[in-house]
Amino acid sequence: MKAQITLFIIIGIIILFALTIPFLFIAERPSPNQQVKNSNIKQVSEYVEECLSQVSAEGLKLIGQQGGVIYKSQGGFVLDPKSDNQDFAYYGYQNHTVRYAVSLNPEFNLPYDKYDVFMSNRPPAYPWITFPYNPFKNNSISFVANGLLGFNHLTTLDNAPDSIQSNLKNYTEKKILDCVDFNLLKERGFMINAGIPDAKVDFATQSTIINLKWPLQVTGLSDSQVNLENFQAVHPVKFRNIYSRSRNLIDSEVSSLDFNMSQQNFIDFHDIGRQGTISVLTDSSSLLRGVPYNFTIAIPDRAPALWYLDQKELDGSLACINTKISVGDSFKAQGGGTSGSPCQINIDIPLKAMDPDEQNFQISMLTSEKKKASSYIISDYDLSKCMVPFEISASDAGASDCQQVCVRIKSNSACPVDCVPGNCGVIQ
Numbered sequence: 001m002k003a004q005i006t007l008f009i010i011i012g013i014i015i016l017f018a019l020t021i022p023f024l025f026i027a028e029r030p031s032p033n034q035q036v037k038n039s040n041i042k043q044v045s046e047y048v049e050e051c052l053s054q055v056s057a058e059g060l061k062l063i064g065q066q067g068g069v070i071y072k073s074q075g076g077f078v079l080d081p082k083s084d085n086q087d088f089a090y091y092g093y094q095n096h097t098v099r100y101a102v103s104l105n106p107e108f109n110l111p112y113d114k115y116d117v118f119m120s121n122r123p124p125a126y127p128w129i130t131f132p133y134n135p136f137k138n139n140s141i142s143f144v145a146n147g148l149l150g151f152n153h154l155t156t157l158d159n160a161p162d163s164i165q166s167n168l169k170n171y172t173e174k175k176i177l178d179c180v181d182f183n184l185l186k187e188r189g190f191m192i193n194a195g196i197p198d199a200k201v202d203f204a205t206q207s208t209i210i211n212l213k214w215p216l217q218v219t220g221l222s223d224s225q226v227n228l229e230n231f232q233a234v235h236p237v238k239f240r241n242i243y244s245r246s247r248n249l250i251d252s253e254v255s256s257l258d259f260n261m262s263q264q265n266f267i268d269f270h271d272i273g274r275q276g277t278i279s280v281l282t283d284s285s286s287l288l289r290g291v292p293y294n295f296t297i298a299i300p301d302r303a304p305a306l307w308y309l310d311q312k313e314l315d316g317s318l319a320c321i322n323t324k325i326s327v328g329d330s331f332k333a334q335g336g337g338t339s340g341s342p343c344q345i346n347i348d349i350p351l352k353a354m355d356p357d358e359q360n361f362q363i364s365m366l367t368s369e370k371k372k373a374s375s376y377i378i379s380d381y382d383l384s385k386c387m388v389p390f391e392i393s394a395s396d397a398g399a400s401d402c403q404q405v406c407v408r409i410k411s412n413s414a415c416p417v418d419c420v421p422g423n424c425g426v427i428q
Contacts, residue, residue: 041226042220044190051179052172053233056199056210057289059171060237062367064288064295067099068155068164071155075174076167078155098278099296101250102150121148123303123400124424127257129307132354143258149302149356150254157243164243165201172199172210192218203240209233237286237293246281246295257354261297269358274398276301277357304361304398306392307352311405311419317345319378319407325390325417326375327365333407336378345418353394353401366391366402378409386415391424 052217056197062070072078081097112118119128127148134142158165182192195215202209212231245285252259262269264303270278279297286293320343331349332381335341351363367376368389382388393402406419
């Protein structure tokens with residue numbers, strides 16, 4: 001009897017539990033009205049996040065196209081190219097105004113020994129008068145020229161008022177207001193009471209993350225209110241890595257004349273003449289809206305550096321009437337004199353130069369009459385002088401370096417006048 005009672009109790013509990021379970025699931029399931037409400041709110045949230053993804057991607061693209069800046073007229077912090085008080089230049093490339101990553105200001109000069117200016121980031125004492133022979137290292141050849149080829153002018157990445165991070169933040173906050181169309185949402189039955197958007201940009205190792213805190217009070221069709229505030233966009237762009245590589249490339253550009261940007265991996269190099277060079281760094285592992293990310297590095301035109309011609313190599317020989325001075329692959333002073341007294345001069349010194357921008361250049365000569373010529377014949381008029389000066393120049397499309405050299409007519413003992421290479425540009 002006791003066993004039967006126990007069995008009935010167990011059966012009763014099972015029946016009660018079976019009847020209760022459906023009601024538990026029904027209680028947890030959202031009501032039809034709640035389902036509609038959640039679906040509508042999701043539409044608003046997804047719409048805002050798509051706008052956030054779109055405008056932040058546009059900002060990242062501008063930063064890459066313009067050398068790390070967004071201009072004020074675009075929603076950034078950097079003064080537009082035509083604004084005053086700019087100590088750097090701009091130029092157009094593929095319909096974009098790219099900021100130079102190298103500044104040639106301020107002017108840097110260093111005197112040494114008998115020279116008023118021995119070392120400078122301005123010709124003719126550029127990068128130093130005896131380049132590439134370093135007098136501080138037993139005249140050994142050196143191409144290292146820190147500070148003499150310009151200064152790294154790439155915009156700071158983060159934690160600064162005008163950094164790339166701040167520019168992208170400001171751009172996103174402004175453009176999200178243009179992208180999110182409250183009138184469109186109103187037509188769809190939503191009334192939005194919006195606060196002030198506040199973006200936070202994080203350049204993570206594998207991606208660029210934009211978190212937007214934007215208070216939105218959403219009133220739906222059923223007059224119910226929901227508050228939305230946090231939105232996020234994630235772009236698989238390794239911008240921190242791209243920036244670090246760009247800065248290292250620019251550091252190398254301004255440190256040594258034998259660094260070749262065009263030979264670096266993943267660089268698309270463009271020589272644009274008087275305006276300098278464009279190098280587009282591509283990271284195929286960083287995708288912005290499905291396209292590999294590009295970062296543009298603009299370098300202003302810098303002068304070729306002419307290798308030093310040692311005047312001592314010229315002083316040992318004297319020119320005569322009809323001696324021919326010429327330039328090409330070398331500086332030559334040969335022949336002349338009379339049939340009865342031929343001239344013994346035979347100078348042949350190789351001419352070299354290096355262009356830090358890897359641009360083509362030409363070596364030319366300016367005579368004492370300040371005329372450009374490939375050759376010059378010593379005349380009777382010249383024989384009255386101690387020496388005849390010539391200016392040797394290495395020039396690319398927009399800049400040049402030069403040195404004054406002199407061919408002696410009279411010996412140094414008879415006419416103790418020095419030929420100063422730093423007098424380039426003021427032939428006497």
